[in-house]
Amino acid sequence: MLRNKELTGPLAATLALTAAAGCVCGALGGLAAGLAGAVFAALVGVVWLAVTARRYARLRQLGEYLASVYAGGELLDIRDNREGELSLLKNDLHKITVTLRQQSEQLAHDKQFLQGLLGSVSHQLRTPLTGMLVMADLLARPDLPNEKRAEFTGQLTAQLERMQWLLERLLTLSRLDAGCLVMDPAPVNLPALLRQAAAPVRVALELRGQTLELDCPEGPPWQGDEKWTAEAVTNLIKNASEHAPEGGRVTVRLRQDALAARITVEDNGPGIPAQDMPHLFERFYRGSNAAPGSAGIGLALARELARAQGGEVTAENRADGPGARFTLRLPMRPGAL
Amino acid sequence: MELLRVEHLTRRYGQGAAQVTALDDVSFSVEKGEFVAIMGPSGSGKSTLLHLLGGVDRPTAGRVLVQGTDLYAMDETALAIFRRRQIGLVYQFYNLIPVLNVRENLTLPLLLDGRRVDRSLLDRLTDTLGLADRLNHLPDQLSGGQQQRVSIGRALIASPALMLADEPTGNLDSRNSAEIMALLRRFHEEKGQTLLVITHDERIARQADRLITIEDGRITRDEAVRP
Known part of the structure; x- marks a missing residue:
């Protein structure tokens, strides 16, 4: 705590003021008055120091709490319902940490959803593709009878149409999500x-x-x-x-x-x-x-x-x-x- | 994440033979970000419930916990401070302070906390509420819809954990009602504001995520409006 310049400066000033008060009172009313003045000034200084030390200790606690949240620690309810700046600070810190934690949970959830989505889409596209590859293979055979050729071509077209249908709808959904699908009433x-x-x-x-x-x-x-x-x-x-x-x-x-x-x-x-x-x-x-x-x-x-x-x-x-x-x-x- | 928990909440008025049980052993909980509508006939106890949730009355028995804090375990001073930081209240008759202008009414919860008002927060809020050109007006120079928008802004300015509204559109025509509900929904959807609205109007209740029905001081139904 003594390395904190915010504290050491006023501490030095308090000591100087105590000495000055002693000297002034001493000059005005003799040795006893000088001592009394110095003691009184020192007492004021001690009260001030105690209050300050307590406030700094609370600030340090808040800092330690924040560091633990940052490191992934548990969120605590640090709010108290008192008047004053420190209470307001705690209240705000609580709101911000809760919001941040919630957002990170939402992000994790979104990420999982996206992975599921990618999986579903790939699955939907891969299933017809497998069949289509087989049919393309068969179509490539020169000895394939003409009626078979027509049947496979028909099936290929049907599968392609299904994929096209799927992709168009996915595109529409993603445009809806992005808010760029313009309704024209x-x-x-x-x-x-x-x-x-x-x-x-x-x-x-x-x-x-x-x-x-x-x-x-x-x-x-x-x-x-x-x-x-x-x-x-x-x-x-x-x-x-x-x-x-x-x-x-x-x-x-x-x-x-x-x-x-x-x-x-x-x-x-x-x-x-x-x-x-x-x-x-x-x-x-x-x-x-x-x-x-x-x-x-x-x-x-x-x-x-x-x-x-x-x-x-x-x-x-x-x-x-x-x-x-x-x-x-x-x-x-x-x-x- | 559970935001509100109500445990065996009971409120009786009067003594002896004249005693009336306005709220009878009501328990439920609300998740953060939920939009709950509370419906019930007149005298069913829904306003009593809202007052108890808002910390402006005291229950005969039972507890109300907002984010784990037991409202009625606090002394009056702590409760008053908790209320202005964590709970936003909107009433049917606005309850604006007539001698303060719109800006002062809006920022009252912050001023009570001795805070300075963040300029950009106030600008964004008044923009959303459509009050940007009314900031220096007194409440009686505003229409009912505008006054209700001020009271919504006042309820939200301290970003409360919970917003409670008692018949927020009860005094408004259908167009202003729709606007007020659109505003409340917007704060619910964009900011994830947890919202409890008491209403007579089924059209309003249907916009919520969940509908709680109260009759004779008891919850008779609690259902999801939308899956």
């Missing part, structure tokens, strides 16, 4: 939007012999982004087609009131198992009866596209029979939902 005719949304899935529906029923009465136009809303609905219909059985049925309904437009997409498949319900809209989550080619991003994307416009997608099992129902709600005016 304009008056939209919803029945037309639903027909447009169904178009990309028609081939898949036909291949599985499924019927698509569109129940979309005309209503007032909705103010929103046509392209991305259609994308959300396409993902819902695609999901329904994947879960409806061969020869099954997918029903899309539109209902509008003053608050919201509700678009429901129903299938007549097995419905959503209870254990999948809380995770349905998580990225890369594949339910227990997910389609073999499913990547688990369609529903996540649909929900995020809806939320970007103040809407919401919810899932439930149909009360009127087996099957799942997804409901996309879009607010008719901002903040209505």
